[in-house]
Amino acid sequence: MISNAIPINENFRLEALKSLDILDTKSQKEFDEITALAAYICETDMALISLVDNDRQWFKSKYGLKTCETPRDNSLCSHVVLQPHAPLIIKDTREDERFNDSPIILEEKPIIFYAGIPLIDKDGFALGSLCVMDSVPRELSNKQLESLNALAKQVIILFELNKKNNDLQIIQNKLKKHNESLREFARVISHDLKMPLANVITSTDLLKLKLEDKLDNESLEYFDYIKTSSFSMSSYISDVLDHYESESLIHNKPEEFYLNHLLSKIVDLLAMKPDFTIYFPEEDPIIQCNKLALKQIFFNLIGNSIKYNDKDQIIISIEINEDENFYYFRITDNGMGIPNDKLDTIFELFTTANTTDRSGNKGNGIGLSTVEKLVKNLGGYIKVSSKEKVQTTFEFSIKKSN
Template identity: 80%
Template structure:
């Protein structure tokens, strides 16, 4: 048995080890390749990535044995972490006074030769070792030792990358829960606010009807303002709800459909008037995708092309093409255009181009953010090209599904 060896900074060292969240995790190819390479370079029987825990040494990777851990008080690696800045090289444990009181075995294999490189984190704590062992006396060449040192540094880098990935995963889980809470909040708020708003609109019309002979022009304008504001608030609530419910659209299964049929459904929903001229894609291409998500994208883009258009005759042109991996779409209108300094932020949530629409209302900056979110979830991307007072073109792609 090896006498118990405890570093003077043991509590801090153990805290650093625990913070990695790597103890008792599954084997990973990246670590196993390192121990296999260490055995090959040093021509040894056993190679380990050993982490020295409070009362055991646990092997993140092992090459040459099958056990996952051994007691710390029978661990050469626990001795190696005492001096983080230098390797522990033992040519023959039987001739070393520190370890020759009794034979050292791993799976009944006698450990005669040992070389361990401490795995030192960025704060200087030795978490364990990358070590090689053999059942006969050996020596490592300078190049072999340099290679073992380089591999040990790669192990530490992998530890840090694993921790960052774990931290990111935890953050993503928190964000997912928060988004779920926000979606539920938006749903509840929309339900609770829509009915009062509907009552305000109805009551406004009723009061105007009852008091029509008693109201002057200014009073009627106030009633109209109340009604218009209520409709604006209702639209805002709908847009917020659409944004947070866009995640659920992605869960729909892909289906095949003709693009122009989908676009004509949207035209009917938007109740387009005679002064709107829409050109559909040539050939009426067949699309296989998430139909409801793509419908929401086109509904927003076409709706914006109509709302933000100051021309007497509104013209919208929609084009489609594809390659082996993606569908490509282009929506162009002859509308107001987007100021150049707003082009880079137009897809940000609650960001607008600071222009009023055809009816004199200002947007809320939710629609295009929802569009971008949906397109990204469909595996694509979107960009905008615009000339003020002339035209705006939205180009986007979505990934094909098979």
């Protein structure tokens, strides 16, 4: 075989090849299907997706061979990158003066017929070839050559998709580390801020008690304002911590439990007053899922149904249905409702409906974002419908633990 020349753009070509992060990767079904199809269409014994590296040709996919790579200086595919705009077709290597000085053999199979289509990236660099080979002389029809060209274009598309997926994975890994840092930051800040806030609340009560006989009512009201603001800040910190810690709930193993028993515990935690009525599902179903995550979801939703309710008698109804793959939950209240122009953004972090709750406080826009995050991580979806001053209904699904 005549020694191969080097393309004039070799350094840039190699940069383009290495930027794909495809060299020395594991075999993939999508590429293997292309080489098998190429061999079938062209009626050959062998087919390769060959990438021409600095001193070797490496096979991303191979049909009819087991070899993963061969030296570049003994490579037919390395001749393809010299003429990137035309296929290399050799009917019989024994009769071609470029290759007839010594037989070309792969795994004890003589390579007589060769057809290689250049693999051209978006910038015009020839990365290698999609080639078919046989141990007997052959010719390709125009239809076979057209099909081989079409398959070569699909290889390039797969290369680009593979690169994008790799880039996305890198970004996801960075985001995961970033979120872990944020979660740790939120935990530390929450811990460090909550104790001083508790001291502020206690000191405010003591000062108000001590100065009660020395200050007028208007001055004493400032102590109430400080205390209310401190409680609001403490609640905000707790919600931030819950949001960043919600991801850790997803890793809990599924449990089997009675739904109404779980709901009863949530109601007890919320310490409901007599003006509150909640209807559980008539049949107390046994469900199997991530119990702690579902508890957090219902705790937030029921809590919101109570906080954002302007009726004398708070009424909440909870329903459940299921099919083979999902549990479906519905929670409806007779509260203030959500304005239509806020329904599409209500689950966004730090977004609120711009309404104050039952006690006159404004929400922080964290709770529903946490709920949506948990539901999605459990393989489900959540939606909301509402009529102002009448009712709000949240519907969400959770994928069953099969």
